Amino acid sequence: MPVKVFLREDEIPREWYNIAADMPTPLQPPLHPGTQQPVSPEDLAPVFPMNLIEQEMSVERWIKIPDPVLEKLLIWRPTPLYRAVQLEKFLNCPVKIYYKNEGVSPAGSHKPNTAIPQAYYNKIFGVKRIATETGAGQWGSALSFACSQFGLEAKVYMVRVSYEQKPYRRLMMNTWGATCVPSPSTETEAGKKILAMDPNSPGSLGIAISEAVEDAVTSEAHGRPLTRYSLGSVLNHVLLHQTIIGLEAQKQMAMAGDYPDIVIGCAGGGSNFAGISFPFVRDKIAGKQIEIIGVEPTSCPTMTKGPFAYDFGDTVQMTPLLPMHTLGHAFVPAPIHAGGLRYHGMAPLVSQLILDGLVEPRAVHQLETFHAGVTWARTEGFISAPETNHALAAVIQEAKKAKEEGKEKVILVNWSGHGLVDLAAYDAFFQGKLFNYEMPMEEIECSLRALEGFPKPKL
């Protein structure tokens, strides 16, 4: 039984898979907020090169990967498919667990899969410089690497609170030649406006995006080299580029003589989930029996303490007051029915697949994800990015479920990145800082003041 399944370099996929061609419910084109008309390529031209805009709007099923892009992807691709033999032994469940190791890229995650083609398409369009935003720095570092490969300047607006917390990602960007500034900055009108209101603003992704877009739109007017904007998740062309993960995995699973019953990926902005799953969603649309699970963070308590009290059952307080353990172990979080909250920030393609019943969204508590990550590290050895741990938690859930049901299952998961520059998060987990299960009484009392005046349920 091989632990690793490799593809030869000449077996790397030559085309990306565009799921827009096969969507049971085609995506409606986004509307321009100003005109309320469907977005045109010209609307996007100030920030994206036209070749990427064409991909964004394309419904062609297969899109050729240009040779110069393949040449760069070959630096680390095809990535190995692993059999998680040690985890399987530890779990002792009737499952085979395969994982696609995307942590072998130079930036340590799946993000360069789209950073490389985006840098290439900008380059051949005549763009000299790319501006982007980054939160923790995973995307910023991937784009910095890609720009260095194609001789482009990279300017990264990094959310200030992360900039101060995460020096290593920033140093990676610098090492690849990028300029990384904390956002809000004094380099854009958007940043200056925020700083005028609050000189100590910690920033946010929204502010950083505003700065990066403004940087691109105003670059020529300010005498900067021709600049465009780049995004590392959510958009159709980003998800398209990531499908190389699942396309490779399909070939490797065939070489291993297996086909997955379950495909799992973490689903923040949707790009790594789309990467592993879209080629398998295509199979599902064609009739294959396969579960496809996108995992996102949630905040369900499992063992806190607190009194039984009346509270609203929904976020908008439209339901009658419901008696519940608002902090207690029996607390069951009411569904948040504002769908936008749950799927806020998720890729439209992924959201539509959920609505069409092709993808199952699953929320996993952060603490459970870190338990899974530690289990993984102590069996498979690799230390996962915290986001990747969401997918690993679902893998363990599914393995245990298979044991309970007495069914043999083949699970494929996208191991989307390593966590070697996120060890502070593990430290917080080990120190019990991530979630305070044993909340001090004064904090509980503080929270319960919000319920004062509500009727008390009869016990």
Added chain:
Amino acid sequence: MDDDVDCFDNMEIRCPRLGGPVTFAYCLVEAVSLPCPRAIMCWRHLFDVVSLFHRRLGPEKYRLAFETPPQSRMESILELIERAKGANPKASE
């Protein structure tokens, strides 16, 4: 009410959007003058954040923060393009 807020300001949580630790005080202003749209989902198990937001924000701001369907990323980008054009020195020439 502000006493309520002070109790929680320094509590920390791992932000799923940023990928790092943030305080509740950060979540309160993540959208500049409004809380992060995810704040309820992230904090509701630790304290009654819904009631707190209702009282702190008032009905109009609460509606804007949590009951208004969020823009898609594409819509946000298009809006930012229009806004950035206003910041473009060439645009005013």
